[in-house]
Amino acid sequence: MKIRNFYIIIASIAVGMVIFWLFLFAVIELDANLFQDPNSITIKGDGINREITLTISQLKSDKYDQYIDKNFHIMNSFETEYDIIYSGVSLWSILVEENLLDLEPSSLTFQFWARDLYRSPKPLNLSLAQNYSGFVILAYEENGAPLFEEGPLRSVIDQTIMPEGEYSSQYSVQMLSEITINI
């Protein structure tokens, strides 16, 4: 074997090893669940009294407040504004109906996580979801059609209730898999 080819093999193996360990590190560090059912979400964290997993059909039930074909105003980080029609379930109604909260919402935060380990930039105060329950939803339809590539669930927050300097598009987490409620 030529020395040049030997170096190429060594470099390839080194890159492969780096990728393997980085991948493993990401899975462990971010507590990724590679085998989670994409048709369900988990709500967990130290701000609620128990962890709960709900399927989409459960989320669509009348037990929770449903918002059908509601117009949401979205702004992205380039400050481009646009409107999208979503149907979904109110996050606050899930927390209330499942009786998950023991503490005051103003002392808690919520954050969205995607299956691909994307997360919303910052934890937001839960009083936002309490005061504007119709503006913080878990959407399962866009323009009357089920979410496909971005779904089956995505979080949606209207820009009008976003804190100063935050953009609602960054909190519209596609492929939503987890919501953490923390103190």
Place this chain on the structure above:
Amino acid sequence: MGEKRSIKQDHISEPKSIDLKDSYTKTGFIEKKKITNLDLSYAFIIGVLGGIISSLIPFSLLIKVWYPFTGGTQLVSGHHVIWASIVYGLTKKKYNIFLTMLSKGMLEFLLGDPWSILIVFVNLMEAFFLVIGFFIMESLGEGETKLGWGIAGGFGNFFQAPFFWILNQRFYLHWSLWSLAFIFAFISGVFIVGILGRAIKNYLIKAGVPTTF
């Protein structure tokens, strides 16, 4: 009279034995850099082909099955730049890389790319780094090897990844995710832009497609 006209590089001097003693310089392009119709045809046809395929076919869907994490789609991002490396292989002219990526970027823009006119700039940026990659590899005597093409392709495809992560303001995500995404961008460049591009170029030449170098 029997003395032949002497031509040295681009400067032509009339023989001294005749009355006409003017000297003049050839006008127009220097021959070796002339843009041929074939150059333009390759750059624009393959650029348009790339623009259609790259923007309308969702290559990332397959990758999401195998690698579900954010940044995984960089594993196939090389399909955006392979067109330029094929054209470069057929013409061996670096400005053709720019022409190909310009036409590709324009088409992506016209097809309604979410990045709007910025996609033209991104294409030109990829072209620039691919040119730099080929230039470095040719300087090192690796201009025609798989290694040379691979590294040049990796170099050409790499820089769009950090560019988009900055633009999307995604650096708040865990560092391991963007490190993986950047490595994937380079690897995709090596395999798709470099090695696959070189193989396609070789098959095209073997099949009788005329080259312009």
